[in-house]
Amino acid sequence: MAQPQKLDLLDSTLLAIARVQPFNRGLLRRFWINFFKKRFDHAVETTYRGVPFLFHLDNTTEQKGLCNFYDVKEVNFAIEASRVEKPIFIDVGANSGLYSQIFLFHASSSARVIAIEPNPEMCERIRANASLLSSQKSQSLIIENYAVGNEEGMMYLSLETGAGGAHLVSEPSSNSIEVKVKRLLDILKAHNVGHIDLLKIDVEGFEVEVLDGMVGSKYLPNIFCIEYPHVGLDKLQEILVDLGYRFDTINETNAYFIKNDTNI
Numbered sequence: 001m002a003q004p005q006k007l008d009l010l011d012s013t014l015l016a017i018a019r020v021q022p023f024n025r026g027l028l029r030r031f032w033i034n035f036f037k038k039r040f041d042h043a044v045e046t047t048y049r050g051v052p053f054l055f056h057l058d059n060t061t062e063q064k065g066l067c068n069f070y071d072v073k074e075v076n077f078a079i080e081a082s083r084v085e086k087p088i089f090i091d092v093g094a095n096s097g098l099y100s101q102i103f104l105f106h107a108s109s110s111a112r113v114i115a116i117e118p119n120p121e122m123c124e125r126i127r128a129n130a131s132l133l134s135s136q137k138s139q140s141l142i143i144e145n146y147a148v149g150n151e152e153g154m155m156y157l158s159l160e161t162g163a164g165g166a167h168l169v170s171e172p173s174s175n176s177i178e179v180k181v182k183r184l185l186d187i188l189k190a191h192n193v194g195h196i197d198l199l200k201i202d203v204e205g206f207e208v209e210v211l212d213g214m215v216g217s218k219y220l221p222n223i224f225c226i227e228y229p230h231v232g233l234d235k236l237q238e239i240l241v242d243l244g245y246r247f248d249t250i251n252e253t254n255a256y257f258i259k260n261d262t263n264i
């Protein structure tokens with residue numbers, strides 16, 4: 001793919017139209033994505049809700065972000081979470097780093113973000129996006145190229161459904177890459193994390209294994225944001241109640257849990 005480019009006036013105007021409801025939903029969004037994929041052979045440098053970002057059109061997550069329709073309520077929540085003093089955000093299954101980028105942009109210079117992503121190509125995209133921020137902000141970002149599970153080892157990341165739906169499997173295939181798995185607890189210890197304000201988990205069906213690796217840990221966040229459709233809300237509630245959390249709210253694909261001793 002060619003080098004990223006900023007949009008000219010015509011393309012900026014077309015994108016502005018594509019981002020307005022109802023043009024950014026359903027079949028209309030699909031039309032715009034196909035239109036832009038034919039128009040560009042490079043990543044698009046623009047903004048998402050005022051935050052600079054490089055959007056690659058080979059990734060469904062970035063396609064939705066380009067059209068201004070990606071986890072809208074969840075992004076609002078992340079922005080609010082970034083406004084506390086010395087905020088720390090852990091992004092498990094960071095993909096191309098949209099959540100991490102938004103958190104860094106809105107947080108103070110004392111913020112810390114650890115973006116954990118098993119796909120090395122996505123890690124490069126996270127790094128490229130961070131370079132669009134100030135040097136002080138980008139230096140607050142740590143990128144860890146691992147999958148997260150309940151024990152250390154090796155697994156395979158299936159890319160059959162593209163980067164946006166990449167998921168862990170035990171056996172290799174023609175569309176998979178071998179990745180190292182670590183417990184989240186071990187990653188947090190390595191970086192001397194003292195507290196966590198927000199922990200987002202989006203690992204396409206491996207959420208329970210991530211949580212299992214945190215049982216008995218002192219590294220528990222004030223707030224969990226977890227994608228639930230793959231494993232079910234009931235299963236997540238069962239685990240998180242035992243960890244000392246209460247269910248707060250639910251959005252289209254993500255559920256929020258608040259630590260019982262947190263005044264939120």
